[in-house]
Every structure is written in C-alpha cells, then in structure tokens.
Amino acid sequence: MCGIVGIIGKENATDVLVQGLEKLEYRGYDSAGIFVTDKDRQEHLVKSLGRIADLQNKLNPEIQGTIGIGHTRWATHGKPSERNAHPHTSSNQRFILVHNGVIENFEEIKQEFLQNKQLEGETDTEIVVYLIEYFSNIGMTTKEAFKKSLSVIKGSYAFALIDKHNPEMIYVAKNKSPLLIGLGDNFNVICSDAMAMLTETNHFVEIADGEMVIVKADKIEIEDQKGNLVYRESYEAQLDLSDIEKGTYPYYMLKEIDDQPTVMRRVVQEYTDSFGETVINQEIIDHVTDSDRIYIIACGTSYNAGWVGKAIIEKMTNTPVEVHLSSEFGYNMPLLSEKPFFIFLSQSGETADSRQVLVQANEFSYPSLTLTNVAGSTLSREADYTLLLHAGPEIAVASTKAYTAQIAVLAVLAKAVGDHKGNQSSLDFDIAHELSVIAAVMETMIDEKMVISQLVEDYLATTRNAFYIGRGVDYYVSMEASLKLKEISYIQAEGFAAGELKHGTIALIEEGTPVFGVVTDKKTAAHTRGNLKEVESRGAHNFVISLQSLAKETDQVIIPDVHPLLTPLVSIIPTQLIAYFATLQRGYDVDKPRNLAKSVTVE
Template sequence: MCGIVGIVGKSHAEQIIINGLQRLEYRGYDSAGLFVSDEKQEHLVKSQGRIKNLQEKLTNEVNGTIGIGHTRWATHGKPSEENAHPHTSQNGQLVLVHNGVIENFAELANDYLAEENFYGQTDTEIVVNLIASFMNEGLSTKAAFQKALSVIHGSYAFALVNKEEPETIYVAKNKSPLLIGLGEGFNVIASDALAVLDQTHEFVEIADNELVTVTADGIVIEDQKGEIIQRDAYQAQLDASDIEKGTYPFYMLKEIDEQPTVMRKLTQEYRDDQGKVNIDKDLVEEVSASDRIYIVACGTSYNAGWAAKSLLETVTQIPVEVQLSSEFGYNMPLLSERPFFIFLTQSGETADSRQVLVQTNRLGFPSLTITNVAGSTLSREAKYTLLLHAGPEIAVASTKAYTAQIAMLAILAQAVGKNKNSKASTSFDAFHELSIVATAMESMVDEKDYISSLVEHYLSTTRNAFYIGRGNDYYVASEAALKLKEISYVQAEGFAAGELKHGTIALIEEATPVLGIITGQNTGAHTRGNLKEVESRGANTIVIASEELARQEDQIILPTVHPLLTSLVAVIPTQLIAYYACLQRGYDVDKPRNLAKSVTVE
C-alpha cells in the first residue's frame, strides 16, 4: 500500500519520480503527489486519482535536482487532493511523505499541537508539524526528526525534506518497507527496488528505527542513539524490462501465462546436478525435527497454504496448521512443543504476517519465509528464506505467486520427506511432477478463447456466483472465488460442497452460476451430487474436472497430474474466468478498486 520515490543529485527529478511512481501503481493508491526543488525554485503538485492526473498538472517549470513523490492509499481521511502527499508544515519549511499508520496521531496532536489548525485529516500532517514544532525549540532538522520518531507509535516509512536544505533527504522506517538506491553522483529512495531500476541496481537496506541522511554524495545511517552504522550494499537481481507488459494488454494475463515457466524455473533453481533437492540442510533438519508446521499467511497466500497442507502432511508425515496472520498474531493458539513456522508472502512486506514473525522470533521458534522478493522484511527477519523466482508480479490479483508458493512447498516437502525417510517421499518426485504440471498449465492457458466464451455465457451479467469442491478442490474454490470477487466485483464465495445443504443452498436462485471443481477420486461423485442439487433449484453449473474423472458434458477438462498437485492446474481456468469476467465488465484488470498489492499496514 502506498509508494514512495525520492532522488537527490540529478536533474529532472520530477520525471524520475513520476516514472518510479508509475512502477509502484501495483501497490494500490487513490491520489499522488510530488515535491521538487533546486537552489532557485520549488514546486509542490498533488492530484486525486491516477498518476496520469498528476502528470497533466506538471508544467515545464516543474523540475529540480531533489524531490520526493508519493502514491497514497487512504487510511486517515478520504481520498482528496488536500489529503494527498507530500504534506507541508504550516510554516512552509518542511515537506514529508509517509507510508504506514501512526497509531497515536490524535494523542500527538493533543499533546504537542493543540493550537494548530490542520488542512486535512491525515496522520502524516500531524507528523510534519510535530517535527516543525521541535525545530522551533532550536533543534536541527535531523534532531527534530529523531525526537519525533521517539514519540511516534505505529508503522512508517518517512522521507523528509527541509526546503532550506535543498541537498538532503532524511528517511526513516518502522515496519513499512524503504530502500536506498546508490548512484554515481546521486542517490534514490524507494518503497520497492522496482521503482528505480532504471536508475540503479545497487541498494542498501534500512532497518527499523534507523534514521538515514541521504545526499547526492552518500548516505549516513544512524541508530536511535545516533551511532553510525556501516552496511554493505547488495545488487538487485532484476531488470527493468521484467516489469514491462510487452504485447499483453494487462499484467494479470501475462502473469497467468508465465506460470508454466515459473514451475520450470523453480525446478532449475532447487535441483542440484544429481537431481536432488538443493535446499539448506539446516533448514531441512529443523523442519524434520518439528512436531507441527504452522503456515501463516493472508489472502491468496493463505489459500496457497491450504492447498499445500495435504501435500506437506502426506510427504513429510508432520501435522500442518494453516493460520490467518491477522488473527493468529492477536489470538495465538496453544502451540506444540517443537513448532516450525512458515510465512507465505508474495511481497515479503505483509504487515499482518510480520507482526506474527516478530512474536515467534521473540519466543525463539524457527521460521522460514517463502517469498518472491529477495531482501524483503520477512525474508530478512526469518531464520530461513526460500525465494519463488517467479519474477515481478505487478497485477494486484496474485496468480503466479500462488502457484509458485504451492510448488515451493512441494519441493520442500520432498526434501524433508527424504530426510525423514517417509514412505510417501519415495514415490513423490517433485521435480518430475512439476514438469508434468508445467505442461498441463500450458494446455490450460491456451484455452483463453473458450473460457472467455464460457464467461460471456454464464457470468457476464451475474451479481453473484459460487465455487464448490471437496478436499483440495474446496481450497482451490476459495482462491477461485477470491480472484473473481477481487477484480470483477461479483459477490463470489468458495464453499465446501458438502456444506451447501447446511445453509448455503438457500442462496441459490434461478440462473445463479455454480462452478464445481472435481479432481478428488474419492469425493468427485459427491460433488457431482451437490451440483445436481443446485441445478434442481435453478442454478447454472460449470464443471471443472480432471481428465480421469471427467464426463462428456463437463465444460473444462484438466490434464492429469499427481493427485497432490491438482491445485496447480485446477486454479488456472479459474484465474482466466476472473480475468474475462472483469474484462467483459469493462473494469481495470490490474488495479481493482480499494485493493493494494502489498499490504503494509495491519
């Protein structure tokens, strides 16, 4: 949520900021703004809506050698130009952008700024004026900033400019992501390395509660006590071309099509020359020694955890629990004696999951983050990391990260199962099975025109829809419904098929679409019975069935893959169904309303 881009030491800062903000559009936002200046002039420009609205307000005079920009996703105050960032102190001296949520903003306003009248309703406006008030006490910009940080409670990534110091940006973070990018004669800041890959591939991480002074010539990192910290830079293993759509109309369609390649990439990355799993032996030993695996995740990653639960349990012979991180952190259940925690997160910055990781670290439990983003917060703070190697996922509705997470867990399961000599592991070769999955995925993504016609017939005007299934098919139904509601705004729900008659069937009306997923040998006949039940009440049914269980009248037939990996193939047509349902309604596929790609606030 929200995005920050800043630069110092390079001409036409405004264009660099605009380009960077455009690359951060995937994070979700409702307004945008920037501040740029040089020794002669300064410009603050803000707008509600898309970045193109901001661009249209930029004249030739708006340029500078230092600047900060921001895309805002509303938390405090409605989306409006007055609430858009950057925010300026009332004395006009300080300019601030902020990602995150300040929990005690009202107390800060009452305690320090009781005499002030504010223009908007944001917590950020409180902070910039708080810093200004501390400067009125005689403190320097940095000292006032540090004092403000000492009394602020919450999550934040700040970038601060004092107009009287037109060669310096002050930055700090807590829980929210922020990076420093190093250039020749200039430096940049960004919420995500993707934003500034056209400027640099060399980055320095910022830890929580640090303050960094950024100039064109260098950076100085200090802890809360003012002690200077030395930290090596790292090279981002990405290319700016990775985030281009190419010939695709939307990122989501591109990312759906990339899933077979991701399966093969994971196989390549984690298989050694002898065909064995190449994963840290210490990680494998710690998982093997655990008496229970806790998968902690949100949204699509949560659904991926459920889809992989049976796989993990079968191959490793270790019980698995799947937990919503937003619930687990505040209602932690009674844990087993030797738990192992796996955090699934596409971005590696998910705030709900991070607050659980902070607690499990405090308790001394081993942890693994499975993420698509190297160097992300959850990756740094967990004991182990496994990368998805899926390439940037830009569309808000996750597709390839979901399948990559399940595939990564399959590879990990094989390594742990082999280490424990579990009987199931001897008959399960993740690399072989994922190669079959990749081929099956290719056949499914080639069915675009047919699936588009199905959507037009069954879903183009419907207000609601249901996915049903049993076992792993139920977990795929949950993800399928999430995709449909995310981007097409159809009220979609995924249900365990056997639960329909326990209440949900009351919602079935004439022509209600019900999509049944059938890949389980021992449950398929039961799901078909449930489909007949809804048909008798007027529902229009679509059947997505595996080849060996399919009937002639079924609409979508899935190629045969290993029974533990059917989720990877069954989800593909549901992703395309969501895509075409959105497209046929005329909505923005990649940027659904009210949603953000990286959820960095709890």
C-alpha cells in the same frame, strides 16, 4: 500499501520521480503527488486525485529540480482527495513529508502537541509534519526535530522529509514499512521498492527499523536510535527491467498467468539437481524434521496456497500442519506444540500482519522459514531461513503466479523432508518430473483462453453472485478461485466446501446463480457431483472444472491428468482466466481493482 520515491543530485528529478511512481502504482492509486526544488529554491508541489496519469497531466516543463520526493497513496486515514494526497507540508510551509504506514497514536500527538493547530486534511501524516515543525519552533535543528518526532510516534512508517531551508539532503526513517536507499554516481535515490528506481541504479542499501538516514547527493549517513553511525554494504538488485514491463500484453495479470509454466520450470531448476533430487538447505530440512507441528502463517492468496501446502506436507512428511491467518494469529495465538516450526508465505515479503507474528516467533526463538518472491524483503531478513519463489516480479494486484509458485516450492520442501524421513509416499514422488508435467498442462489450459472467454460471457455477463464448490484440495482451490473473481470483477463470489452447502448456503441459490464445481479428487468426485445436482435442482447454472479421468461429456473445462497431490496447480488456471475475462468484459481495470493494493504493509 503506498509508494515512496525520492532523488537528490539529478537535474531531471521530476522525470525520475514520475517514472518511479508509475512503477509503484500497484501499491496505491487513489492519489499521487511530488515536490521538487533545487539549490536556488525554485519549489514546485503538485498533487492530484486519481492515477499517476492524472498527476502527469498537471505537470509542465518548468516543474523541475535536483531534489524531490513523490508518493502514490492507498488511503488509510482520510478519504481519497487532493487535500489528503502526499506530500504534506507544515503550516509554515518549511517541511515537506511523504509517509507510508499508519501512526497509531496520532490522536494523542494532536492533543499533546498540536491543540492550537488547524489541520488542512484528515491524514495522520499531516500530524507528523506538524509535529516536526513544533519541535523545530522550540529551537531544535531539523535533524533533532525529526529524531524527536520519531521517538514520539508509535506505529508503522517510512518517511522521507525535505527541509526547504536546506534543500541538499533528504531525511529518511522507517519502522515496519519497507524503504531502500539507491546508490548512484553523484546522486542517490529513495524508494519503497527497488523496481521503482532500476532505471537509475541497481545498487541498494537496506534500512533497519528505528534507523534514521540523511541522504545527500554524494553520500548517505545512517544512524541507529542511539545516534551511532552505521555502515552497511549495498546489494545488487537481481531484477531485469524487462520483467516489470507488460510487453505486448494488455494487462500484467494476463502476462503473469502466462508466466506460470515458466515459473514451474524455474522452480525445478532452482530446487532440484541434474538427477531430479531436491536441493534444499539441510538446516531447513533438519528443523522441519525435528518439529512436531508446522504452522503456516499467511494472508489472502498466500493463505489459500497454505491450505494446499498443508495437504501436500502432511501427505509427504506425516507432520501435522496448521494454517492460520496472520491478522488473527498475531493477536489470538493458539496453544502451540512443544516444537513448532513456522512457515511464512508472502509474495512481497513485506506483509505487516505476518511480520508481527514473526516478531513474536523470534521472541520465543521458534525456528522460521519465509517463502517469498522478494530477496532482501523484511520477512526474508527477519526469518531464520528463506526459500525464494523465483516467480519474477508480480505487478497485478490479483496474485496468480506467486500462488502457484508458493505451492510448488512447498511441494519441493515436503519432498525434501519426506525423503529425509524415509516416507514412502515421498520417495515414490518424482518432484522434478511431476512439476515438468504440470508446466506442460498449464500451457494447455492457458491456450484455452478464447473458450474460457466465451464461457464467461455465457455464465457471468449479468450475474451479481457466484459460488465455487469443491471438497478437500478442490475446496482450497475454490477459496482462491472465488477470491480472484471477487477482488477484480466485483462479483460477490464465495468458495465453499461442497458438503456444507446443505447446512445453510444452499438457501442463497436462485434461478440462474452460477455455481462452479471443481472435481479433481477421485475420492470425493461423486459426492461433489451430487452437490452440483442439488444446486442445479434449485436453479443453479452449473459450470464444472474436472480432471480428464473424472470428466463427463457435459463438463465445461476438462484438465489433463496430473499427479493427485498437484492438481491445484492446474485446476486454478481456468479460474484465473475466468476472473480475468469477467473483469475485462465488465469494463474494469484488471490490474488495479478498487480499494486494493498489492503490498499490504499496514496491519
């Protein structure tokens, strides 16, 4: 959720930290701060409420150093304020700490160790830096105090700690929250996402949960929980700086919507050969084939993609599929089949709710597969197998291309397993050709921006509420479409199975209420249109998105026909644009909606 950066060994530490925080602002943007110092102990702590730009306005050329840490915050404990912003300091001002995650036992720590301390803010992080101070005051070295604090703490964390008495190292540790060490030439960096430090280095070292790292300018020292030194090879981040810039686009979301045809073609390139045959690890295919039930575990947009994936996988493989919210599954695990196979969907690969399900699956030795956009992410490392989405970095909080990439890769997996089983519905399905058609149709829909913009102005300019309805996969698209609309435009939007409206929800229809009907399924098209008539007779302002073969002259958006199993990949495009233009026309920040962050690393 929040973002951490750190550097040691460069003269321009402030510039590096601020540039890194700008790259991580998608992770949190209610407050930010940096601390920099040097060997002469010229210290500067600057914090600000709001965006990174607000922090920059408080900086001046004198605020420089050779070592520093920075943080951009998404509030979990304590309201957004300068007082609650990171970095936090100990009461004696010696220790400086930034933290991602949630400390579950902060109240117990306060009662046991800090009863006489008057805290400045309301965060669990401040309690941790006071705890480090407590152990230091009873005679421990900084390293000992840090390690002792880690043994007391329960919860998720990524820490970066500076001791002002020894400004030649940064102490680092993590548990359930992402953090990387970047290796430079006579300098090293810290970041919660590699993209934050790509201008400095593309060589990174992963940190395992429970490890502590001492980062110096010329080396790093990794210790496990028993104090044993750990050596780990670095890896090269496969990211292009141009991929994480907006270029000529006003917002990342618009760029990422436009990226989707390219992503479809990249999925074809990565997962099929020159003959159009799927290229998937045979072990994955064997595990899925041998399973008696597939469990898709996900949150938010990935959860909605999972429902579409369920329809495709069941059709192609004849294997039953269940889709579960990871935040519910982890604490209320249903009765499992005898031979389950777990698929985890996550754009970032760091979703904390999904990870705690994966931990349980690993305890029972259930086979698992992660579909993620980020190589080397936690869910990728800890699952048995990974299929990358190859969507490129997704920066906007509202996911678009990761959603369609997840569905496309699930379709490729379903095709591979279906072919292995000899299922005719799979054998008759040319995945490379059909995804290429999808890419072309996506381009057609994306070119309708100005038409969509005008329709949005007609339908959503003043409304407070809106509904999406559909049946089957159109219902699943409605779920995702309504999520996009509500999360960035703040219109109260809900997605419903069209046939369920008359069982309660139709009571919410008032004169002028926008109702978006998705009609791409031949079996249910007439039924959905009947439901649209029902809401229209009660005053709804209907907006229909339909396939060309099922369209009527009065439909607002008509989509060229594609393979029936893949219609969600194209019917979602106009809904993404609807959300984008509704937000733009209301004057809100498209990429950074209030109260939300991109990578959800706390449960």
